[in-house]
Amino acid sequence: MNPHDIQDDSRRQMLKGAGVFAAGAATLPGWVLPALAQGETLVPFTDVPEAFQVREKRPGATHYQDTRQITSHITSNDDFYVVQHYGQPEVDNDSYRLRVTGMVDRELDLSLAELMRRDAVDLQAGFECGGNSSGLFNGLIGNANWRGCALSQLLNEAGVRDGAKEVVFFGADVGMEEIREREVEKAFARSMSIADAMRPANLLAWEMNGEPLPVYHGKPLRLLVPGWYGVANVKWLTQIHVQDTRYMGRFMGRDYVTLKRVMVGGEERWVENSVTAIQLKSAIVRVTERGGEYNVLGFVLNDGTPLQGVEVSVDGGPWQPAQLSGENTRYSWKLFNFNWENPAPGEHAIVSRATDVNGNVQPTADEFPEKVSRWENYAQFQRTLTI
């Protein structure tokens, strides 16, 4: 079957009902991307398994996008991926409170309206789940415009005391966790150092693409840490706690922890790190054809370090420069285009790599550090297709 047929939901339902999804698909017309320009067609990848399908957003569920559908710089609130670990709490705007507690001069206890009196800041940020992978064709990703107030402003209002070390962010969502053979109720929480928390780009966001934050994305308030993996962006944020000890919790110490073998002062050691800043990564997401001209589209994500460039290699050939979109901003995803001239008919393999101004180059799968865990998948990702 043509894997692109998965896009038409009514047709998919019909096929599913008939139980002939794979078998009957050969007779279906090819899927055409709605936003394709006149005369432009999508060239299917041959590496996409037939079973790959993306569902509509559903309450409580994980949602990923079909990255072949990326047609605009901003991801709509409906397409933006969704991940959470303890379900999606419904937080009532009227009774909502945000508390700032712990090692501060003045603890704060604010309604949403009171919080929203702070100066509004607009920021574009794209991010992916630390568990995003080539198996999902990098679908746990999105890029949106966010509005909120600066986290540093609120922390300064509260007055962080000398000796404080960490800021902990708690969500309204809770789950039962078995810790030391005891079932306890825990809220989703993440922490960071005071210096990281004070980075000027961090937002307490109440708007996404001009709409109040949707339930899926943390209504009414979420933390946004531009340049970090999605897990840092605590949704349904209700409490910010300042303390002088390290916060211990599943999403800092056990889950979203990468184990890799690296050199530590000349000794080879297995090191665990909590998933934080986004590793330099690029990936090709779609190829289109128009009048015999082929265009390759991809994205780059990283921690906000400016890029030196993105390159594409065809069939193991030389790296050729791709063109970065003029719409890219420091913390957005960085879309790029590559004009693929006169590809010969037949099977091809294409791959991209990003390089930042500090000379970091996105590694090949072979150069990738030995790593045990599914977090942080930033190796070069080769795609295959037939011309």
Ligand SMILES: Nc1nc2c(c(=O)[nH]1)N[C@H]1C(S)=C(S)[C@@H](COP(=O)(O)O)O[C@H]1N2
């Ligand atoms: N409160 C809360 N915030 C959370 C999570 C969660 O389970 N609970 N999941 C995190 C993870 S792992 C990711 S990848 C992002 C996803 O954000 P999104 O659903 O808005 O794309 O939310 C983060 N914030």
Ligand SMILES: [Mo]
């Ligand atoms: Mo995640």
